[in-house]
Amino acid sequence: MKLDIATTALLSQMAAAGAPPMHELSPEEARFVGGQMAKAYPAGPDMFGAEEVEIPAQDGAKVRARVLKPSESPRGVLVYYHGGGWVLGDIDQYDTLGRQLAERTGCTVLLVDYRKAPEHRFPTAHHDAWDALLWAEKNMSALAGRKVPLIVAGDSAGGTLAASVCQKAKAEGGPAIALQILVYPVTDGAMETPGYASPDNQLLLNTPLMAWFWDHYAPNKEDRLSPEASPLRAKDLSGLPPAIVVTAEFDILREESEAYAARLKEAGVPVTQKQFDRQMHNFFAMPGLLPAQAKAVEYVGEQVDRHLAKFSEADAVVVGAGFAGMYQLHRLRQMGLKTRVIEVGDGVGGTWYWNRYPGARCDIESMAYSFGFSPELEQDWVWSEKYATQPEILRYAEHVADRFDLRRDITFETRVTRAIYDEEEKRWIVYTDKGEAISAQYVIMATGCLSVPKQPDIPGADDFKGPTYITGRWPHEGVDFTGQRVAVIGTGSSAIQSIPLIAEQAEELTVYQRTPAYSLPAGNRPLTNSEISEMKKHYREYREAQKHHPAGIPNPPRALLSAHDVSEAERRAKYEEAWETGILTALSSAYRDTMTDQQANDWVSDFIREKIHERVKDPKVAEALTPRSFPFGTKRPCLDTDYFETFNRDNVSLVDVRETPIERITANGVKTKDGERQVDSIVFATGFDAMTGAILNVDIRGIGGQALRDKWADGPHTYLGLGIAGFPNLFTITGPSSPSVLSNMLVSIEQHVDWVSDCIKWMRERELAAIEPTEEAEDEWAEHNEATAELTLFPQANSWYIGANVPGKPRTFMAYVGGVDTYRAICDQVAATGYAGFRTYEARQRKQALSA
Structure with a gap:
């Protein structure tokens, strides 16, 4: 039967x-x-x-x-x-x-x-x-x-x-x-x-x-x-x-x-x-x-x-448990808000949780790349090196989570898939891939600027039979390349940091380069006890100086002279001094017009090009590694440890894909117009879908059901990089058109989180249900952002700052170049004038009767 x-x-x-x-x-x-x-x-x-x-x-x-x-x-x-x-x-x-x-x-x-x-x-x-x-x-x-x-x-x-x-x-x-x-x-x-x-x-x-x-x-x-x-x-x-x-x-x-x-x-x-x-x-x-x-x-x-x-309710949902998400949770919890943090990884740390490729380090000095909100925290933690490695930064993030008991409000291994604004209730419904729906008054995107790796767009990428790796999603257990023939595709920051270490293991390493990068020697070393003690003694003054520096990096001091004001010999001496410091911004800030005057930039660019030729023995290889198509600093410069010297090794070769383009990835290797090279492993160091990738990975729908992806179809449009017209109570930490990636990220993160938290506090004191930018304020900020960028050399480069690395992504300059100090003054003025440029909504009265 x-x-x-x-x-x-x-x-x-x-x-x-x-x-x-x-x-x-x-x-x-x-x-x-x-x-x-x-x-x-x-x-x-x-x-x-x-x-x-x-x-x-x-x-x-x-x-x-x-x-x-x-x-x-x-x-x-x-x-x-x-x-x-x-x-x-x-x-x-x-x-x-x-x-x-x-x-x-x-x-x-x-x-x-x-x-x-x-x-x-x-x-x-x-x-x-x-x-x-x-x-x-x-x-x-x-x-x-x-x-x-x-x-x-x-x-x-x-x-x-x-x-x-x-x-x-x-x-x-x-x-x-x-x-x-x-x-x-x-x-x-x-x-x-x-x-x-x-x-x-x-x-x-x-x-x-x-x-x-x-x-x-x-x-x-x-x-x-x-x-x-x-x-x-x-x-x-x-x-x-x-x-x-x-x-x-x-x-x-x-x-x-x-x-x-x-x-x-x-x-x-x-x-x-x-x-x-x-x-x-x-x-x-x-x-x-x-x-x-x-x-x-x-x-x-x-x-x-x-x-x-x-199905649950919260006052706020924070997306991401990196440094921004953790600090935002801490601030909102201090204010008495019930806050949920949703994190796709199984631990805190954000970009430092995911980026575990060989040689991953911060390019801001360790003691400056740290939280300043807690004097006790900065006195307690001891950094070991001038530039901390990824494992040490991750340990710091975990220490912060433990010290402030943050994990109890973080849901790990969960991805936010959708956020829908309910106009009647003036609340967001946030959906996760675990089937949870969370009703929240505020949604705060703390998803990071460089957290979504750009997938390889090379034909045949899926055909390769051997293992492939993406630097932004490196296996947590690490990779041993001993005895292998390895191809690294890309020469951005992650490649520049990882190539020297991969070369030490691999039997053969072939680097495929499309655009050479400006990179400076980091001069990394252990920190001395006296250096640590001296910084801790003056940390409070240093934190204040960070807030009022264009990049949030007070050392070296702000330049007052133009490169045109001094002789060639003086410029050369200044460049040599900056080169030896091993500080990311030392050369770009050596003179006040380095990023605004073409001649001033040419002088420092030529200096770096000379240094590259000094570091690489083969003149042809040195020239291939020398950037000439964009001004120095218009793509984020890199700091390296023996990157250029690695190309002096017998087991390392460079393929300039401008001359010999990659035709496709094959089952056994990489094929260019000069033929196929067989390799055992491929590392894709192809960068990130920067600034907007992580935000747009969530299906966000605002007033009238408008999709954020549709609103940003021609490029991201925000007010101050903090709010978006048509999307009430949605805040973005270090969002598009804020200083973010042009600054010390920890300084910008703290400023953004503090501003958002103070805004929410202001709303709650007035019993306001929602806040959003006006279209006029958003347009004015976009015009100012673009005009400020046009005063510099930044638009000359096809960089990820404008989305040029992602096929089909709209071209628009996505960071504010006016400086952390200027930006902070603007944000403070907006808040002090009752959040000028924003409209607010009062809470509605709930309906009591059924209307047929």
């Missing part, structure tokens, strides 16, 4: 009744038969409230619906679309099931009696389903008494409607759906899966009847294959709410339901899937007749329990 006993008995009784096949009936006759069968269903559980309502449809009609309330304080609103092939069924026949779901899930259930075919063909049912969802969101307070998770559900054709409104909600930027429950949904109108030809599946729903439904609902084949009628046909399913997919073993829809669940999983959507064995189609909607129906309702209830247990 394939079916269970109860189902077999039910089918036998139906056959004995001698009714003609459903597809041979008219819609009116078929509806009568369905109504007669529903009379056998028992009455459902008593409800706290049951109310008939009419929902306005977009074409002016009224859609009948029923509100079933289980208790005085429902924990969710569940919008249910019934099955019946868009032709049969109504909310009276589904009343018992609706009551069961309301009782078991603890949610208010809204049964929707969408208009049916053939009187109302596609896309009427889809439009009615959408209008009902919008109505449920609008009337949330009346339906549940407060803001609660919104769930959509349906069986069979109703499952199709549930899936399609989820896709539309994603496209429209809301409503924010916490969960979708799809019970054997119709997902593909092609009717081509093997189940349509299987005798085992020709039970209550058979192939002729399914064709009958489609012919009545969507006689036009193009309509039935559109995503609104066939959700499986949608191109992109990413970003949809978590799904519960229920199927029956003997059902012609099982395979297309399973296919949709698989597509959801592939798109990164959390899916819980359950097949009820020995069951047929429609078993879920037959209460009292089949024991499996009660089990299925219980299963759905359990899944809703698990999901709603993950």
Whole structure:
């Protein structure tokens, strides 16, 4: 026996009744038969409230619906679309099931009696389903008494409607759906899966009847294959709410339901899937007749329990647990705000958690690249080297987390996938890849400027048979290249730091360079006790000096002279002195016009080029390593330890891809126009999708459902790099058009976090619900940002500062070049004048009555 006993008995009784096949009936006759069968269903559980309502449809009609309330304080609103092939069924026949779901899930259930075919063909049912969802969101307070998770559900054709409104909600930027429950949904109108030809599946729903439904609902084949009628046909399913997919073993829809669940999983959507064995189609909607129906309702209830247990509220959600996220958590916690930090890694540290490639170091001196908010912290921690290595910086981050007990409010190994602004509630709903939905007043993106590695865009990158590594996502256990032939593609900062160490291990190292870089010797060494003591003695004065320096790096002092004011001999002596310091900004700040005057820049650029030729023995290799296509400092200079000297080794070779471009990666190596070099491993040091990559990895929807990705389609647009018009209470730490990467990041992080925290404090003192920049202020800041950059040499370089390293990324200068000191003065003035350039919103009064 394939079916269970109860189902077999039910089918036998139906056959004995001698009714003609459903597809041979008219819609009116078929509806009568369905109504007669529903009379056998028992009455459902008593409800706290049951109310008939009419929902306005977009074409002016009224859609009948029923509100079933289980208790005085429902924990969710569940919008249910019934099955019946868009032709049969109504909310009276589904009343018992609706009551069961309301009782078991603890949610208010809204049964929707969408208009049916053939009187109302596609896309009427889809439009009615959408209008009902919008109505449920609008009337949330009346339906549940407060803001609660919104769930959509349906069986069979109703499952199709549930899936399609989820896709539309994603496209429209809301409503924010916490969960979708799809019970054997119709997902593909092609009717081509093997189940349509299987005798085992020709039970209550058979192939002729399914064709009958489609012919009545969507006689036009193009309509039935559109995503609104066939959700499986949608191109992109990413970003949809978590799904519960229920199927029956003997059902012609099982395979297309399973296919949709698989597509959801592939798109990164959390899916819980359950097949009820020995069951047929429609078993879920037959209460009292089949024991499996009660089990299925219980299963759905359990899944809703698990999901709603993950719905939580916080005052603020901080995305990222690097230095910015940790300090932001500390400040908000001091203010008494309930704060959640969501971090994709399994530990704190941000960029210093991920960037573990050989030789990874900071290019700001250790004692300057540290927090200044806690005198006790800076006195307690002891740095070992002038430029700390990644492991030491990560230990410092972990020490900060321990000292301030930060981990208890950080959720690790979790990625924020979506953030939707609820205009009515003036709160954000933040979704994670673990199925959690967090309601928060504030969302703070502390995702870092250089945290999303740029994926290799070289043809054949996936064809290589050996191991490949990306410097920005280095294996935590490290890599041993001993005895290997290694290719390193790229010569940016991570390559410059790692190449000398890889060369020491590898049997052969081939470096593929597109654009040579300016790099200065770091002169790294252990710190002496006296140096440490002297800095700690004057840390407070030093921290103040950091705040008022253009780059947040007080040493060397700010230059007052122009390079034109001195003789060539004096310039040369000054450059030599700066070269020996091993400080990142020493040469660029040797004279005040180095970054604004072409001749002044040419002088220092020529000096560095001479140094490169002194460090590399082979003149041809030295020239290939010498940058000539952009001014010094317009791409972030690098600090190195024996980088150029590494090319004097016998086991190291350089390929200038300007002369011999890479044609593709092969199964065994790298092929250029000069032939193929076979290698054992490839290291992609191809940089980052800087400034915007991590922010846009989250699907952020603001007022009117506007996607941040769409707003930034022509380049990031912010006010002060802190806020974005149309996205209230969304703050970005060191965001685009702030000094960020042109400064000591710890100094800029602290300034941003302090400003955001003070802004939130100001709002709470005035009981304001939200704040956002005005479009006018945003435009004015963009004009100022661009004008300031145009006064410098920065725009001459095709750098990641303007997104030039990422194909298709809009070209715009993404950092503020006016200096940390000037920027701080502007931000302070904005705050002191009542947050000029921002608009604020007061908290609304909650609705108390249900408006039909």
